[in-house]
Amino acid sequence: MTSPAAERSLADAAPTPYWLDDAARPDPTPQLAGPRHADLVVVGGGYLGLWSALLAVTREPGRDVLVLEADTCGHAASGRNGGFCEATLTHGLANGVTRWPEEMPELVSLGRANLDAIEETIATLGIDCDFVRSGALSVATAPHQVEELREERQVAAGVGQRLTLLDEAALRLRVASPRFGAALFDPDSAIVEPARLAWGLRAACLAAGVRVVERTRVLGLGREGQHVVLRTAAGTVTARQVVLATNAARPLLRRLRLMTVPVYDYALMTEPLSAEQRTAIGWDGREGISDRTNQFHYFRTTRDGRILWGGYDAIYHFGSRQRPGYEQRSETFEMLADHFFATFPALEGLRFTHRWGGVIDTCTRFTAFHGTAYDGQVAYALGFTGLGVGATRFAAEVALDQLAGLETERTRLRMVRERPLPFPPEPVRWAGIRATTWSLARADRDQGRQNLWLRAMDRLGLGFDS
Numbered sequence: 001m002t003s004p005a006a007e008r009s010l011a012d013a014a015p016t017p018y019w020l021d022d023a024a025r026p027d028p029t030p031q032l033a034g035p036r037h038a039d040l041v042v043v044g045g046g047y048l049g050l051w052s053a054l055l056a057v058t059r060e061p062g063r064d065v066l067v068l069e070a071d072t073c074g075h076a077a078s079g080r081n082g083g084f085c086e087a088t089l090t091h092g093l094a095n096g097v098t099r100w101p102e103e104m105p106e107l108v109s110l111g112r113a114n115l116d117a118i119e120e121t122i123a124t125l126g127i128d129c130d131f132v133r134s135g136a137l138s139v140a141t142a143p144h145q146v147e148e149l150r151e152e153r154q155v156a157a158g159v160g161q162r163l164t165l166l167d168e169a170a171l172r173l174r175v176a177s178p179r180f181g182a183a184l185f186d187p188d189s190a191i192v193e194p195a196r197l198a199w200g201l202r203a204a205c206l207a208a209g210v211r212v213v214e215r216t217r218v219l220g221l222g223r224e225g226q227h228v229v230l231r232t233a234a235g236t237v238t239a240r241q242v243v244l245a246t247n248a249a250r251p252l253l254r255r256l257r258l259m260t261v262p263v264y265d266y267a268l269m270t271e272p273l274s275a276e277q278r279t280a281i282g283w284d285g286r287e288g289i290s291d292r293t294n295q296f297h298y299f300r301t302t303r304d305g306r307i308l309w310g311g312y313d314a315i316y317h318f319g320s321r322q323r324p325g326y327e328q329r330s331e332t333f334e335m336l337a338d339h340f341f342a343t344f345p346a347l348e349g350l351r352f353t354h355r356w357g358g359v360i361d362t363c364t365r366f367t368a369f370h371g372t373a374y375d376g377q378v379a380y381a382l383g384f385t386g387l388g389v390g391a392t393r394f395a396a397e398v399a400l401d402q403l404a405g406l407e408t409e410r411t412r413l414r415m416v417r418e419r420p421l422p423f424p425p426e427p428v429r430w431a432g433i434r435a436t437t438w439s440l441a442r443a444d445r446d447q448g449r450q451n452l453w454l455r456a457m458d459r460l461g462l463g464f465d466s
């Protein structure tokens with residue numbers, strides 16, 4: 001049952017992503033005109049596609065690069081996410097340490113360098129996207145999680161990650177909530193305005209001579225002689241090389257169709273807090289925050305003093321179906337609003353101005369995988385599983401290394417060379433995802449204790465703590 005306070009708070013919320021509801025949103029580019037060939041064609045204009053195009057012309061100035069985007073750049077996940085730009089390339093420490101323990105020190109160091117490079121590019125290009133390297137807090141909301149924080153700090157130190165443990169009193173100096181018991185602070189994390197970052201990268205691509213063509217969906221791939229042929233409704237385009245950066249959309253390569261599932265994630269944005277409301281919760285540091293339950297919330301502030309509050313529900317639809325209508329889900333928004341006021345009771349009366357959802361591309365190892373097709377002429381990366389704001393830039397570097405046939409510190413990684421297990425076909429896929437979601441929620445209610453299903457998933461390398 002939703003509380004009346006939560007219901008009232010949502011009454012005027014616009015059903016659209018806050019970040020895209022911005023006068024700075026650029027007009028779409030003109031349709032495909034000019035030469036129908038490019039040296040490199042990038043399919044998809046989210047972060048992965050835009051970083052791939054920008055880094056391609058940075059590595060080789062003057063290179064003929066064409067981005068084909070089905071809608072407009074940044075309209076999908078890249079323009080509607082939480083804006084947590086984290087250093088991790090493994091979707092967190094625990095996931096990385098259990099899968100690639102011997103590589104973790106290198107992965108941590110490469111992830112930090114990747115975050116540094118994002119920060120430097122934004123500064124050099126002057127992208128106005130409120131990038132703040134404020135660090136991230138991972139907060140315990142149940143007693144058993146406090147012990148986990150201690151263990152995690154120790155594991156992190158062993159792989160070169162500097163985390164600080166804050167007890168309840170120290171944490172209260174940064175942010176006040178009756179639900180928070182302790183936290184780990186990670187300095188290697190930033191927040192950013194997601195759509196502004198995508199639009200800034202798009203502008204940088206255009207300025208560097210990249211052709212960006214929006215509202216042009218690639219319908220299929222093929223090969224003719226030395227060239228890759230991309231089919232669109234406006235005719236075919238040929239390329240010497242291709243980067244596929246289509247994230248949660250149905251993959252153009254058949255071999256990738258069972259490798260990810262689309263999962264809907266939801267968020268709310270509040271109106272700006274008043275000075276009294278800000279004082280009541282005392283959250284001045286702009287840290288990105290998430291809680292440590294399996295079904296976790298993520299929350300951060302904006303430059304004009306709002307709070308973005310998202311996460312918890314992760315909704316999969318049978319048959320991997322995607323529909324624009326799935327981006328709105330009242331029961332999820334009401335539950336999120338209830339959780340928000342339980343976390344910050346001092347903010348009762350605050351209203352939400354925006355509510356939205358988006359699709360994340362979940363894979364069975366929870367972090368992106370990389371590969372090539374067509375004898376190395378096509379490179380792809382997908383499976384970011386909800387943590388791609390930072391990792392997409394690294395993936396773009398990997399894709400360009402692979403297309404150039406280079407062996408680098410990136411392409412040598414086992415993490416980059418290995419593939420995750422595919423998902424099973426329906427109806428087993430749906431049943432498996434349901435069983436996992438149900439078991440994770442139950443573990444949250446039961447001091448983190450895993451049931452038989454989750455332990456079996458872990459043993460197969462398919463669990464979040466595998």
Ligand SMILES: Cc1cc2nc3c(=O)[nH]c(=O)nc-3n(C[C@H](O)[C@H](O)[C@H](O)COP(=O)(O)OP(=O)(O)OC[C@H]3O[C@@H](n4cnc5c(N)ncnc54)[C@H](O)[C@@H]3O)c2cc1C
Nearest residue numbers: 044046047048070078081082083084218247358387388389
């Ligand atoms: C609600 C939500 C919150 C999130 N929060 C965070 C967060 O706080 N931190 C974080 O790190 N990550 C977060 N993520 C995940 C993050 O946004 C993604 O991992 C990242 O944006 C992926 O970038 P991308 O370029 O691969 O995909 P996208 O941004 O989805 O771009 C793919 C593009 O490809 C285009 N496309 C697809 N098929 C075709 C085709 N056939 N032809 C032409 N174009 C095509 C699409 O139109 C789209 O624009 C969140 C995601 C969501 C949905």
